[in-house]
Amino acid sequence: MNNSTKDIQNTSKTEIRTSAISGKGKFAKQKIMFGEYITTLSGELVHSDPDITSVCDKFGVSGDDPLQIDDEQFLVLDHESKTINHSCNPNAGLRNKSDLYAIREINADEEITYDYSTTSGTNDTWTMNCGCNTEVCRKTIGNVLTIPASIMAKYIALDALPMFIRKQIKKAGRLI
Numbered sequence: 001m002n003n004s005t006k007d008i009q010n011t012s013k014t015e016i017r018t019s020a021i022s023g024k025g026k027f028a029k030q031k032i033m034f035g036e037y038i039t040t041l042s043g044e045l046v047h048s049d050p051d052i053t054s055v056c057d058k059f060g061v062s063g064d065d066p067l068q069i070d071d072e073q074f075l076v077l078d079h080e081s082k083t084i085n086h087s088c089n090p091n092a093g094l095r096n097k098s099d100l101y102a103i104r105e106i107n108a109d110e111e112i113t114y115d116y117s118t119t120s121g122t123n124d125t126w127t128m129n130c131g132c133n134t135e136v137c138r139k140t141i142g143n144v145l146t147i148p149a150s151i152m153a154k155y156i157a158l159d160a161l162p163m164f165i166r167k168q169i170k171k172a173g174r175l176i
């Protein structure tokens with residue numbers, strides 16, 4: 001799929017609205033099918049050591065803003081990408097570096113979310129308090145190794161993990 005097709009899908013099916021989870025969020029304007037491409041998160045590419053805190057210090061942003069996309073690469077997300085909230089029971093997941101796909105059918109007016117822990121590398125010390133209010137809420141969100149095994153199995157089956165995370169959890173013995 002080329003970029004122009006992606007952009008058209010992105011702008012036609014989603015929009016930014018006020019979120020019940022946190023601040024603004026990205027919402028479906030119409031039904032998005034299971035497995036459908038939603039958007040590619042974008043921002044300024046930064047090369048850094050694996051701990052996100054050095055990126056935050058440099059750019060004056062908080063720990064849930066930069067998106068790790070490789071062992072030593074982060075995107076300091078642009079405004080639109082930053083608005084997509086975390087949920088412990090998400091309806092979307094990241095593939096490749098930062099491509100967001102629906103991991104179940106998403107209804108019109110539903111907020112689009114992904115699990116931030118799926119983008120936080122095994123050496124990352126980042127944590128965040130979660131207010132997603134889902135039944136499976138983990139309350140404190142940490143790096144990918146803090147995802148419960150049953151949920152991790154689901155993400156693996158749904159192809160909801162970026163490439164660098166797949167490599168890192170394989171190394172850590174967590175990829176089944």
Ligand SMILES: [Zn+2]
Pocket residue numbers: 087088089130131132133134136137138139
């Ligand atoms: Zn939660």
